[in-house]
Amino acid sequence: MTSMTTTGTGARSGADYIASLRDDRAVWIDGERIKDVTKDHRFRGAVQSIADLYDLQCDPALRDRMTFASPSSGKPVGLSFLLPRSAEDLRRRRDMMKTWMDAVGGMMGRTPDFLNVMVSAHASAHELFAAGGERFGRNITSYHEHIRENDLALTHSLVSPDIDKRKAMFEQPGEMVMRVVRETDAGIHVSGARSVATLGPLANEVLIMPAAAKFPLVEDAEAYAVGFAARMDTPGMKMICRPSLPAKGHFANDPLSARMDEMDAVIWFDNAFIPWERVFMHRSIKAVETAMKSPSGPHGSHQSATRSLAKMEFLLGIAYNLADVNHSRFPQVMVQLSELVAFVETLRALLRVAEVDCVPGPGGTVVPYEQPLNVVRAQYPAMHARALEILQLLGAGNVVVAPSVEDLRSASGPAIERYCAGADIPAERKMQLMRLAWDASCSSFAGRQNLYEKFFSGDPWRNAQIRAERYPGAREAQARVWAFLDRNEEWQARINADLPTAA
Ligand SMILES: Cc1cc2nc3c(=O)[nH]c(=O)nc-3n(C[C@H](O)[C@H](O)[C@H](O)COP(=O)(O)OP(=O)(O)OC[C@H]3O[C@@H](n4cnc5c(N)ncnc54)[C@H](O)[C@@H]3O)c2cc1C
Structure with missing residues (x-):
């Protein structure tokens, strides 16, 4: 107790x-x-x-x-x-x-x-x-x-x-x-x-x-x-x-x-x-x-965005290892890896901005700037689903044929050693990576993770609605648009003044 x-x-x-x-x-x-x-x-x-x-x-x-x-x-x-x-x-x-x-x-x-x-x-x-x-x-x-x-x-x-x-x-x-x-x-x-x-x-x-x-x-x-x-x-x-x-x-x-x-x-x-x-x-x-005005939302998002970054880095690590094991440097492989790089660097940047641009909170505390963390919450589920798809595309058939440790230690072990080895990696090591890629992208664990990312912080549609309703940058952007339109007459007059008058 x-x-x-x-x-x-x-x-x-x-x-x-x-x-x-x-x-x-x-x-x-x-x-x-x-x-x-x-x-x-x-x-x-x-x-x-x-x-x-x-x-x-x-x-x-x-x-x-x-x-x-x-x-x-x-x-x-x-x-x-x-x-x-x-x-x-x-x-x-x-x-x-x-x-x-x-x-x-x-x-x-x-x-x-x-x-x-x-x-x-x-x-x-x-x-x-x-x-x-x-x-x-x-x-x-x-x-x-x-x-x-x-x-x-x-x-x-x-x-x-x-x-x-x-x-x-x-x-x-x-x-x-x-x-x-x-x-x-x-x-x-x-x-x-x-x-x-x-x-x-x-x-x-x-x-x-x-x-x-x-x-x-x-x-x-x-x-x-x-x-x-x-x-x-x-x-x-x-x-x-x-x-x-x-x-x-x-x-x-x-x-x-x-x-x-x-x-x-x-x-x-x-x-x-x-x-x-x-x-x-x-x-x-x-x-x-x-x-409801407690800053637990942005603080909680600071933790979950940190987790998102660690998770995407881990998925990127698996993907690069799959590409290395296969010696694949095909353009489409590199394009997929570059997508993961973009996800990681976007998450890192959003997290950092939330810290650097923190705002005063209650009792002399600071609160992470909420907007970039809201972007992580909104965008991470799609990034995550795409990262799993990339692991499936890079792992392909190798991921499903990866045997268990028990298979490797069985009478079939020597045969498995031959057909599961990579060009310069022994079968057991390669199998560990393939089982990890499977567990991260195809297993029940992967499915539950995917569901978790979509729903762990509530109904994503309701959250998106609230984010759109409360976005503080909207008013200024709207005002800028009206101000832009307000200058129509002035611009017209300037252009007209520059045009040669008809003879
Ligand atoms: C893996 C996982 C772990 C979780 N862990 C936690 C946790 O530790 N703590 C916690 O508090 N919560 C946790 N959550 C719960 C999470 O907060 C809820 O799942 C989330 O708020 C969505 O609620 P719901 O599951 O009841 O879905 P619902 O609100 O029932 O939504 C399900 C679907 O129904 C739709 N829908 C909603 N309302 C209506 C309506 N009136 N008419 C028609 N359709 C509607 C939604 O848009 C959605 O498509 C977890 C969720 C998951 C998936």
């Missing part, structure tokens, strides 16, 4: 993280309740991948890059908990997040830095939470300190499931949308479902907030206007996971599926108790409306 106090150990190790998952959490998958996610074959690869990230921050060679001194305890704490006060702070934070993302090839969307950054942003804007009552402002600040000092891994779940899309969340049948059902002097009780929580079974706590773009700001939605954090072992709470991604045998067979299935789960609450200290908004439409 995780502590509710703020006296923690600071930046923790992988072993600390793994130990923290051994609690009474109710994780269901394939119709059974899992006793220990750290030991179950469907979860342990991803558990180890996250643990490795925690170990990176404890590496003496990396410690200064990955942590900073806690403002309350002085202990080293993860840099993703920083409240950035300059463009340089944003760059430092990105460098830390990129180190984590490079370690997983950008293939895990909900590494703990994602929510660390978002809760830090909420805490910087604690006054917004106070709109629903002073104590909620204090709660978000102390929660930030709590997760920072204990270095907790969070998931979040913003979206309510809908059976009938014609109806609002409070009109859905079956009482299945999560809502407040009771309150006492000690806290609130909630029942119903929230979907989706990626990393849920592998997190320490879940942050429940209203989905900013989707929440109906009407009185009828009051029981749903709630924000809180719950430990994963909260009595009355369970997670129902999707089936795990197929992976078996040696890690080299399924290098991504076996290591990085971060899992997606629906969270069900059944009269689950949440103490007031962990409630950040309660039955207040006004609080939801105000909290």
Whole structure:
């Protein structure tokens, strides 16, 4: 169980993280309740991948890059908990997040830095939470300190499931949308479902907030206007996971599926108790409306754009290796590689502009400039889908015939050694690359990644609509167009003056 106090150990190790998952959490998958996610074959690869990230921050060679001194305890704490006060702070934070993302090839969307950054942003804007009552402002600040000092891994779940899309969340049948059902002097009780929580079974706590773009700001939605954090072992709470991604045998067979299935789960609450200290908004439409102004969006996008860059660099690395193994320098191969170069450099530039052009935020903090990060959110899904297509085009038949490690070690091994080798690469090494290309571009893992990129930050169409409605550069550009047209007469007069008059 995780502590509710703020006296923690600071930046923790992988072993600390793994130990923290051994609690009474109710994780269901394939119709059974899992006793220990750290030991179950469907979860342990991803558990180890996250643990490795925690170990990176404890590496003496990396410690200064990955942590900073806690403002309350002085202990080293993860840099993703920083409240950035300059463009340089944003760059430092990105460098830390990129180190984590490079370690997983950008293939895990909900590494703990994602929510660390978002809760830090909420805490910087604690006054917004106070709109629903002073104590909620204090709660978000102390929660930030709590997760920072204990270095907790969070998931979040913003979206309510809908059976009938014609109806609002409070009109859905079956009482299945999560809502407040009771309150006492000690806290609130909630029942119903929230979907989706990626990393849920592998997190320490879940942050429940209203989905900013989707929440109906009407009185009828009051029981749903709630924000809180719950430990994963909260009595009355369970997670129902999707089936795990197929992976078996040696890690080299399924290098991504076996290591990085971060899992997606629906969270069900059944009269689950949440103490007031962990409630950040309660039955207040006004609080939801105000909290939507929290800079957690751009800060979260700073993390996800960093991940996008790491992921595209990793995909580019696979593509260049495929071209090298095949000794292919055909023009169409080079054109495809140049597309990936353009994606990587575009992402890098957008990320950097967001940092350099940061804007003042609450309490002396800075907020990354949102527009370039919005472009990453809008454009990355198409870039990603194209990158997978390029891997398929470059890998072609080699990707499907790549055998497993078990095949290589079988009686067929010598034959495989001959037909699977490259011109100057042994079969086993080439097979590792082909299995990686398969897992990144063709497998269930690749399909889920593609879906994730399209939807992880909400309905892409609704988001695009909001971006277009709120684009701050539009008015100036519009005014410039009207001013251009205003000069029609003047230009006409000037041209007419220069023309020779008719005899
Ligand atoms: C792999 C993955 C991981 C995710 N992880 C998380 C997470 O960790 N935390 C989290 O909070 N969320 C997560 N999300 C959820 C994400 O926030 C939602 O998927 C996203 O907001 C879209 O909501 P939805 O899935 O309910 O899709 P919907 O809103 O149901 O959209 C599905 C389709 O229906 C269309 N549609 C929407 N409304 C209507 C309507 N009224 N009439 C007709 N058509 C309509 C949409 O345009 C779209 O084409 C994840 C999603 C995915 C795919």
